[in-house]
Amino acid sequence: MFDPAEVNSAELGQIIAEEAERKQKARLEKELAWQKVRRFLVEEEQKASLRQEMSTNTTSKSVDDSATHPESNGDSFGTVRLLDSVRSGEDFAYNRSVSSDVDAAPIVDSSLARPKAASADLTAPAAPVQVTKEAPTTFAGHMDRMGNRLAQFLNRGPSTESSEEDSGILKSRRMLPSLGDKSSNEHPFIGGKASDRITLMATLEQITRMCQRTDLSEGSMARISTHLASINQIVCDDMDKKSGLSKRGIRRLSRTNRPKEERDQDGQDKDAEGPILPVEEESSGFMITVIPSPMPENLNVASTVLNSFKAFEAAQDLGDTLMRFNKLVADCGLEGTAVDEPWQLYSHIKAAIYNKLSFRCKQLFRLLDARFNVDVYKSNPASRKRVCIIGGGPVGLRAAIETALLGGQVVVLEKRALFSRENMLHLWPWVVQDLASIGAKVLFPQFSKSSSYFHISTRQLQLVLLKVALLVGVTVYSSTSFESLVAPTSDDKEKPFYTVTTEPQIPTMEFTAVLSASGNNDKLADSAGINRFVFCRKEALGIVCYFPNLGTSEEAKVKEFSWTSQVKHQMLDKLREVGIDIENIVYYRGEMHYLVMTPKRQNLVQRQVVNEDLADSADLVLDENVNSSALHEYVNAVVDFVGIPRKTEFTRVSLFDFSSRSRADKAANVLTAHGKKLYVGLIGDSLLEPLWHEDVGTCRGFLSAMDSVWMIAQIGKQSDEQLLADRENGYRVMQTVSTLRREDLRKNVRKYTVDPASRYSAGSLQSAMPAIRLLQ
Structure with missing residues (x-):
């Protein structure tokens, strides 16, 4: 293949x-x-x-x-x-x-x-x-x-x-x-096309046997999984067409042979009817139960609803996406309409536009239907639970989507008004599979197209996750920052629960849990009783630069790479010969040519990139101490060396310090005041800051997001002590995951769900239990 x-x-x-x-x-x-x-x-x-x-x-x-x-x-x-x-x-x-x-x-x-x-x-x-x-x-x-x-x-x-x-x-x-x-009806004969059908089935069976005999890498499994989703789509569409014929028998009347009343009724209902759905049956393999989407009564679907969906799909910024989604909701006749559960918004939108969509856009809804129909999500374990997520980055939005899929009501607070971060994120194969399963390939066709590395820019990943989150019923507040948690008091009868204060203030509501995905600028930990501390102070300087990719054949010829001194890459030695002394460098190509490298302090001083050799690395990289023209010359020398044809100006060139990294002493806590509880937790970089060149940030972030959402889903089913112990267990396993240690994760990435047992190996979960018992 x-x-x-x-x-x-x-x-x-x-x-x-x-x-x-x-x-x-x-x-x-x-x-x-x-x-x-x-x-x-x-x-x-x-x-x-x-x-x-x-x-x-x-x-x-x-x-x-x-x-x-x-x-x-x-x-x-x-x-x-x-x-x-x-x-x-x-x-x-x-x-x-x-x-x-x-x-x-x-x-x-x-x-x-x-x-x-x-x-x-x-x-x-x-x-x-x-x-x-x-x-x-x-x-x-x-x-x-x-x-x-x-x-x-x-x-x-x-x-x-x-x-x-x-x-x-x-x-x-x-x-x-x-x-x-009569039993032959179960396997109908297909005349004339039998050889094609047998050839196809034999090919699929041969591929299956090859996969069983071969120890596939995680990357290969992820790529195969993305193509299987497309095969599943084709089969399901064919089944949908045939299910419409089964009620009429083998012989189907053409439209001209059918009664006039029936033809007229078809014409009237054509635009209003929902997608053709197969009979509900138990999920097996790729056979999924499509969630029925009956149109709510007395809703006026506008004729421009398809254009509104296309505009929403094409939106390329935070504010623009939110505005176009509001227009889509209005055109679906749902403006001002209250829904009992978040997934009902998704169901109504799908019912209003599904028949008008292209094959590719229909795939988005089929993928989300498949996710809703996974066993762990069917029972809506997070139903009637309201969660506030601080931070609209990739990890925060992924946690929001997972909570909504479980039936929870979610509010996301994003302090930025724009998605502007172009830094590239390395994606592990299971993350690629996870994103593909919720429609990343549909919303961003260039997703995972690189033949060398799986990566995506932070901005594009945020846009993909934001659109999915809005469709499944997540409420997002942009330009809104989290300020603090306020505990209930005995004399405050209007707010007898923990409240979240924001700037500007969002409507007051009671939350079951609050999760922080705001990175190293976290404000939740202190009020949540979680201690964040610096655990690494080894000096580490970085330079990041990127510039537009014009998509020319010359640019496409340049291969992506990752060179590191840990494996003594020979190209780093050749760079030293031209006066560039760096420890690591990564080059990814997407909408931008993206390079990030770790130069040595002495090399920056020799090349006069910094004006003074200050002792504190944080002071060393201050704008007033950086020679901008010398920094551009330094980066340009690297670009010329690796052979990237640069025909535009640099979009960004900056020197930064990531010497100190912080982590939290625990992942979650339960706050109690005057008989009210609030479950709080940290996820992503707020929980544990990674080194960028370790390529584990997104992987660990998504793991922590799913672990925390699972904890919320189990509220009321387990004791608080057990919830915190299980969450701490996942946190300890997550810390051990690295590019050199992957055995703690299960190999079958297609079976990963919000349940930690589906992602972590049984041995890794058991090995962390002694430490949990000590905490208890």
């Missing part, structure tokens, strides 16, 4: 041409083989006819024999004529299995060769599929033996018919149900 995204157009064209040539050659070989078979059968028929003429007489006995044994009459159904029909797929049935060479050959149903005089009543129930012994020698039996000889001939093996007959061995054969068999 290969990913078309990994090859250029020339290579892809060559592959297609070679594949077409191979298929043409196979067709010619097949035709030649058939002509050989046909000539062989014609000769056999001629010999049999000659023997019959020699043995028959014109006496009355021959007439009686003919009447008694009609199968001996060769004209009743010619062998060549029968096999001609077999070849055209008009009047045959066969079964095929790839389990053996013999089974791979077609097995002709002998009932097709029976003359009408000797056939059983087709309306009578037929016997079920079973293994039977060879029938007595009749014309039908002759056809079975002919089929065996045909199979031997096509497999380039000698015919064993005579030897089998001489030895008297009883052969077993799988018999297909006859035309009158």
Whole structure:
């Protein structure tokens, strides 16, 4: 298997041409083989006819024999004529299995060769599929033996018919149900297209066996999973079309043949009806139960609803996305309409626009339907729980989506008015699979297209997650910062619960839990009784720069890379020869050419990038101590060395310090005052700051988000002590996950859910339990 995204157009064209040539050659070989078979059968028929003429007489006995044994009459159904029909797929049935060479050959149903005089009543129930012994020698039996000889001939093996007959061995054969068999309706025959169908099924089975025999890497599993989602979409669409036919029987009336009243009704309801949904059944593999989306009563869907959805999908900024989503809600007739549960908003929007969407956009709703139908989400364990999430970054928005999928009501506070961070985030394979499963590929078609590394800019990832969050019912407040938590007092009857103060102030409401995903600028920890402390003070300086990618062929030729001194990369030695001394450098290409590197202090001083060699690294990188022109020259020298054709100005070049990293002493806490509780927790960088070149930030952030959401979903089902112990358990396992240590995560990334047991290996969870017991 290969990913078309990994090859250029020339290579892809060559592959297609070679594949077409191979298929043409196979067709010619097949035709030649058939002509050989046909000539062989014609000769056999001629010999049999000659023997019959020699043995028959014109006496009355021959007439009686003919009447008694009609199968001996060769004209009743010619062998060549029968096999001609077999070849055209008009009047045959066969079964095929790839389990053996013999089974791979077609097995002709002998009932097709029976003359009408000797056939059983087709309306009578037929016997079920079973293994039977060879029938007595009749014309039908002759056809079975002919089929065996045909199979031997096509497999380039000698015919064993005579030897089998001489030895008297009883052969077993799988018999297909006859035309009158009611059970045959379960596996309808597809005439004319059978070879294409078998080829497809055999290919899929072969791929499955290859995957079972091969120890696939996590990257390969993630890529295969993204393509499986597309295959699932095609199958589901085909099932939807056929489910619409099942109620009318096998023969479907054309629109012109149907009653006028029915046609008129179709015309009236065409725009209002929801998507064709399969009958609800238990989920199995890729077969999912699509969530029904009945239109709420008395809603006026505007004619511009499709344009509104397209505008929402194309939005490229925070404020623009929120504005266009509000317009979409209004065009769906939902403005000012209260919904009991957040997912109902999603359901109503889907019902209003689904039939008008393109295939690609429908895939977004199908993916979300599939997520809603995973067992752990079906029971809505977070229902009637309201959660406030501080921070609209990737981790905060991912936590918001997961909470909404579990049935919770979510409010997100984002202090920024714009999404402007272009820094690239490295994505682990399970994160790629997770994002693809909620529609990232639909909303951002360039997602995971790189053939070298999985990455996405922070801004694009925020946009993707924001759009999904809004669709599943999350409320987002932009330009709104969190200020503090206020505990209830005995004399405050208007607010007998913990309240969240913001700037500007959002409507006052009671929250079940508050999660902070605001990075190292966290304000929640102090009031939540969580201690954040600096655990690493090793000096680490960084330079980040990026500039627009114009998409030229020259730019596309430059390969992405990650060079690090930990593995003594030789290119770092060559960089030192041109006066650039750095420890690590990463280059990713997306909408921007993105480079981030860790220069050594002495090298910056020598190149006069800094004006003074100040002792404190935080003071060293202050704007007033940085020589901007020298910094640009330094970065430009790196860009020229790696061979990136820069035709535009730098969008950003900056020197920063990440010497001190902080972490929290615990992941969550429970606050209590005057009989009221508030569950609080930290996620993402607020919980544990990573080193950027370790490539674990997004991975650990998503793990912490799901662990915290799972804790919220279990509120009321477990004791507070158990909730905190389980959350601390996940926190300790998460800290050990790194690029060099992945065994604590399960290998089957497609089965990851909000439940920690689906993501962490059983051994890793058990190893963390002794430390949890000590805390208790």
